[in-house]
Amino acid sequence: MSVITFEDYTAAIKGQYEEVKSGIYSSFLLNPTPAQLRNLCLLILDNGLSKVDEGIFTLFFQVKQGENLRRSIENFDIEKFKAIKNFLIGKNGKTNPNNLNLIAVLVDFQPRPFSKFIHQGPMDLNKFSNEISINKEEIVNTISQQNSFPDNRTVNLKRSKRRSIAVAISIVGMALGGYGVKKEFFPDKECMQWNNDHYEEVVCEGSEIGFASINPIFDKDESLFQLKKIEVSDTTTFFKNDQPIVWYSKRDGKCEFFNAPGLHPESRKTLRPVSKYIIKKYVLTVN
Structure with a gap:
């Protein structure tokens, strides 16, 4: 029987991330940024947390007794998500237990947290050691080929x-x-801003941007450029293989529809998957 360690927990969660990063939360995980990781936490919170996951969130976000969890997440220092981002993209191979337990929630790794993981019983560690061995072998072969010239x-x-x-x-x-x-006369557009129905790249010092007073400016996140507000009708395809492909948010008694999950660009509320009830009430009944 192999002794289960924190390193095993770390490797298992990283493996889970590699499997799910292109899945339903790909817009948050494929090219993660601190802002996107925070937004994913809000989305998961809105979808409902188990008691265990609520404890993980409470510990990570340092929620005091009586404080609102959502408010604590929204006001949390976003810079602290950089360590999680660096771990996911492979820039840093290690992170602390609180970070790792939160990542386990984000990628839906089970069993979690670490205290539960170490009591799961025997574990096959070969798949992790095999991956390391393969990488070492590739490096050795490459070096050998480079040194094999006459x-x-x-x-x-x-x-x-x-x-x-x-x-x-x-x-x-x-x-x-x-x-x-170029930097002097054509500064890089390293931020983004919502403009009517899509995100646009803007210069971060956006005090003179026409719509800056209406919509806030965020750090540029390539994954968010796919989010679009769309017009729908009775001919719109709302489902594919019985799964929703349109999301919505209510504002002033009306529904706004989008082509991807995430947060509403202006209200910052979680977009919800469309349902037959919403289609009937807000699409089919509109003259």
């Missing part, structure tokens, strides 16, 4: 390498010069 090619290879380095340095120098000019 001696008479070694000198030419070194000369070619020196020329490549010199050319690269020149290119980098020119690129940096151009980059400075």
Whole structure:
């Protein structure tokens, strides 16, 4: 019987992330940002938490007795999600137990939390060690191939390498010069803002943007550019394989419809999957 460790818990959750990141929450997990991870927490909260998961959320978001959990998540320091992002994208292979338990909720890994995981009984650790062995073997083979040239090619290879380095340095120098000019006169659009029915890239210093006073500016998140507000009618396809492909949110007694899950760009309320009742009441009855 193998002794289960925190490293096993870490590897198992990372494996679960790789499996589900392209699934239903792909807009949050495929290219995660701190803002998207916070929004996913709100979405999962709105969908309902078990007592165990509520405890994980309460501990991570440092919710005091009597405080509202949703309010605590909304006001939480978003910078603290960077450690979770770095773990998911592989920039950092380790993170603390509170972070890991929250990630387990986000990727729906079971059993969770770690205290429950270590009591699950015998565990097959081979699949994790096999992955490491395969990566090591690939690296060794690559190095062996690079070092297998005959001696008479070694000198030419070194000369070619020196020329490549010199050319690269020149290119980098020119690129940096151009980059400075570009940054001065054409600043990068590293933020985004909702404009009518879609997100647009904007310069983060957006005090002179026409609609800045109406819609807030966020850090750019490529995954959110697919979110669109759509017009629907009695001919719209709302379901595919009996699963909703349209989401909605109510505002001022009316429904606004979107092509993907997430948060409403203006009210920040969780978008809900469309239902036959909503279609009948807000689509089919409209003249």
